[in-house]
Every structure is written in C-alpha cells, then in structure tokens.
Amino acid sequence: MRIIDNIQYYTTTDVAKEVGKSQQTIWLWDKYSNELEARNEPRLIPVPLWHNNSRYYTAEQVEEIKEFSNNIKRGDLARFNREKWGKRGKEIKKRMAEKNKIKDVDKWRQENRFKMLKEGLI
Structure with a gap:
C-alpha cells in the first residue's frame, strides 16, 4: 500500500x-x-x-x-x-485439435462396433 x-x-x-x-x-x-x-x-x-x-x-x-x-x-x-x-500456444492448439480428432475417431469406432454387435456381426 x-x-x-x-x-x-x-x-x-x-x-x-x-x-x-x-x-x-x-x-x-x-x-x-x-x-x-x-x-x-x-x-x-x-x-x-x-x-x-x-x-x-x-x-x-x-x-x-x-x-x-x-x-x-x-x-x-x-x-x-x-x-x-506464441509458439507454445500454437503447440497447445495443435494438440487440442489432434485430441478432438482422436475423440471423433474413437466415437465413430465405438458406434460402428455397437451397430455390428446389434446386427450380430461380431
């Protein structure tokens, strides 16, 4: 003060x-x-x-x-x-985009696996 x-x-x-x-x-x-x-x-x-x-x-x-x-x-x-x-922020942004992409792929795989289970293909 x-x-x-x-x-x-x-x-x-x-x-x-x-x-x-x-x-x-x-x-x-x-x-x-x-x-x-x-x-x-x-x-x-x-x-x-x-x-x-x-x-x-x-x-x-x-x-x-x-x-x-x-x-x-x-x-x-x-x-x-x-x-x-700066650079670190760009790296974080890139990592976040990659994480979101992986989440989308995992979600798609899980949905397809569930469909295949329902149809008795697995």
Missing part, C-alpha cells in the same frame, strides 16, 4: 492477495484490458495509476477487480493466453 497525492493506493501484490489470484494474473488482466481498450472495447479491469514503473489501484478499483474475479469463468481468456504464449 502506498499514499500518492494524499490518496491511498494498492500495489498489484496487494490486489492479488485481496482477490485471491496471483500477481501475474492481475498483470495479465491489465494487459488484456489494454488490448481491448486499443480496439475501443470495454476494459476488463480499471486503468491503474502508473508510478515508478509500478501499477497502483484505488480501493474502489480493487472492489471492481474483485467483482470481475468472482464473475470470470475458466477459459474466458484462453484465446488471449494462447496468443501471448
């Missing part, structure tokens, strides 16, 4: 502890919010005050972040995370 211009601000670490997420998660939400803002879309979390290369949030902003944290669902930022991971 820090007081700047007679206003109490919370560091990203303070916010992370209050919200129950990691500091990196708060940074990620802010980075994604910046990208959304650049596309003229609403931010996920409020704009922090930048001071000495650190992010600071007011108590009201911390409450907004806490509310966002409670409402976000697993996977909501998956696409953004994959893009940020």
Whole structure:
C-alpha cells in the first residue's frame, strides 16, 4: 500500500492477495484490458495509476477487480493466453485439435462396433 497525492493506493501484490489470484494474473488482466481498450472495447479491469514503473489501484478499483474475479469463468481468456504464449500456444492448439480428432475417431469406432454387435456381426 502506498499514499500518492494524499490518496491511498494498492500495489498489484496487494490486489492479488485481496482477490485471491496471483500477481501475474492481475498483470495479465491489465494487459488484456489494454488490448481491448486499443480496439475501443470495454476494459476488463480499471486503468491503474502508473508510478515508478509500478501499477497502483484505488480501493474502489480493487472492489471492481474483485467483482470481475468472482464473475470470470475458466477459459474466458484462453484465446488471449494462447496468443501471448506464441509458439507454445500454437503447440497447445495443435494438440487440442489432434485430441478432438482422436475423440471423433474413437466415437465413430465405438458406434460402428455397437451397430455390428446389434446386427450380430461380431
């Protein structure tokens, strides 16, 4: 916590502890919010005050972040995370596609096997 211009601000670490997420998660939400803002879309979390290369949030902003944290669902930022991971994200995307293909083939095999059992061919 820090007081700047007679206003109490919370560091990203303070916010992370209050919200129950990691500091990196708060940074990620802010980075994604910046990208959304650049596309003229609403931010996920409020704009922090930048001071000495650190992010600071007011108590009201911390409450907004806490509310966002409670409402976000697993996977909501998956696409953004994959893009940020670059090569690793592409590999994950490829593996997921291969898994889905295998699932489809397995499902098809199981359905055909069931049909053959019903028809007495096996």
